[in-house]
Amino acid sequence: MKHAVVIGGGVVGLTTAWALVESGVAVTLVERETQLGQGASFANGGQLSYRFVSPLADSGVPFKGLRWMFEADAPLRFKPDGSLQQWTWLASFLGHCRASVNQATTQRLLTLGVLSQSEFAHTCTSAALHDVDLRTPGKLVIYRSATEFNKVARRLRANLHAVERVLSYQECLALEPALAHSPLQFAGGVFTAGEAVADCFSVCVQLGERLRAHALFRGVVHAQAHGFRVLAGRACALQTSAGDVAGDDFVIAAGLQSRSLARSAGIHLPIYPLKGYSLTAPVVADNVAPVVSVTDIEKKVLYAHIGNQLRVAAMADMVGEDTRIDPRRIASLYRLVHATFPKAAQYSQATEWAGLRPATPSGAPILGSSPVPGLWLNTGHGALGFTLSFGSARMVADLMVGKPSPIPLAGLCLP
Ligand SMILES: Cc1cc2nc3c(=O)[nH]c(=O)nc-3n(C[C@H](O)[C@H](O)[C@H](O)COP(=O)(O)OP(=O)(O)OC[C@H]3O[C@@H](n4cnc5c(N)ncnc54)[C@H](O)[C@@H]3O)c2cc1C
Secondary structure (H helix, E strand, O other): OOEEEEEOOOHHHHHHHHHHHHOOOEEEEEEOOOOOOOOOOOOOOOEEOOOOOOOOOOOOHHHHHHHHOOOOOOOEEEOOOOOHHHHHHHHHHHHHOOHHHHHHHHHHHHHHHHHHHHHHHHHHHHOOOOOOOOEOOOEEEEEOOHHHHHHHHHHHHHOOOOOOEEEEHHHHHHHOHHHHHOOOOOOEEEEEOOOEEOOHHHHHHHHHHHHHOOOOEEEEEEOOEEEEEEEOOEEEEEEEOOEEEEOOEEEEOOHHHHHHHHHOOOOOOOOEEEEEEEEEEEOOOOOOOOOOEEEEOOOOEEEEEEOOEEEEEEEEEEOOOOOOOOHHHHHHHHHHHHHHOOOOOOHHHOEEEEEEEEEOOOOOOEEEEOOOOOEEEEEOEHHHHHHHHHHHHHHHHHHHOOOOOOOOOOOOOOO
């Protein structure tokens, strides 16, 4: 029987480990923290956004980026971190900011999103994922600017296959009564039924528990992975702070740290941290929190009602590998939520969090085999790691056991 070593106990590593044991592969998980799900998967937005994938790299973004540099509450921020990596990534990102590239990436992510949706449903059953605060209220993307809204509305109305519904502001109010408690009047919105929300951290914890009970799971090694031993061109062991962990195959699913692990085997991964913030605030009887999952698209803020809490997630800061909470950025987020949904939650009791999205310049993850036999990749999911993890895990597991990928790999793997 094959034995795979999966590096990373975030949502991507855990879904991979589960897909592998379910495919008949014995698995050891390596995680440096004493608990699972402590990285980017901890307090992310919780949106399972299968059909609204919207990669950041788009034609209007460089121009908007310049404008945002002078705005205090801008959704994006750039601060030189002194590394060549940052400039290389930025140059590549700007190269991807073209409508044609955006459309191609969107199409790939949509296909992966649809696969992920069905794999999530399958995993909910196979791993008995209960208590993860899963709801399927649909997703409403709201537009502040009439120009932006009309542009999107025209495009969607012209697309006979579009699953999204274009809604006037009045229709948005009817769908999501919490909008009536906002001092803002929006231009309109786009609603996608079937989009879900859940608590990503709870998914991680439960997958960890189900793995521990699975006959093919060999356990978690809580150790720092340093690199790979390569013998005759093939990866044969993972070097860790607890000694070598041998295996037939290795999956790099270590989020942002995937790039240094891959580098140890001579593989360059174009991944850079896009830092984001979240607030998790209790919702009590006096509050009017949105029921559907709402994205305030121009401000790039999302609101997800998860259990009895409101999760607000926002911002994409290019500031290096730094998870500290910047007081100016978090104050900016509070200003935004108070100005948008002042009555939605008890913001004074919010828990603040910052995490690093492991982002590629295109916005597409890097999946499948690597140039080093025995070394597999499942990383670089950026802003959509929770959403895409289940489909990505299925693809990597199928490929490892010699099956064809369930969807085309082009654009979702190393060139
Ligand atoms: C503010 C914010 C909001 C977001 N909102 C959403 C959302 O609404 N929907 C969505 O789909 N996605 C969202 N995301 C993106 C999503 O959270 C990430 O894409 C996803 O969590 C990445 O998962 P991962 O398992 O690759 O990485 P991580 O969760 O970071 O896991 C990597 C794991 O590897 C471990 N590790 C790293 N290096 C080593 C090493 N050398 N040795 C051993 N272990 C190691 C880490 O400790 C960690 O546990 C959001 C992200 C942020 C920051």
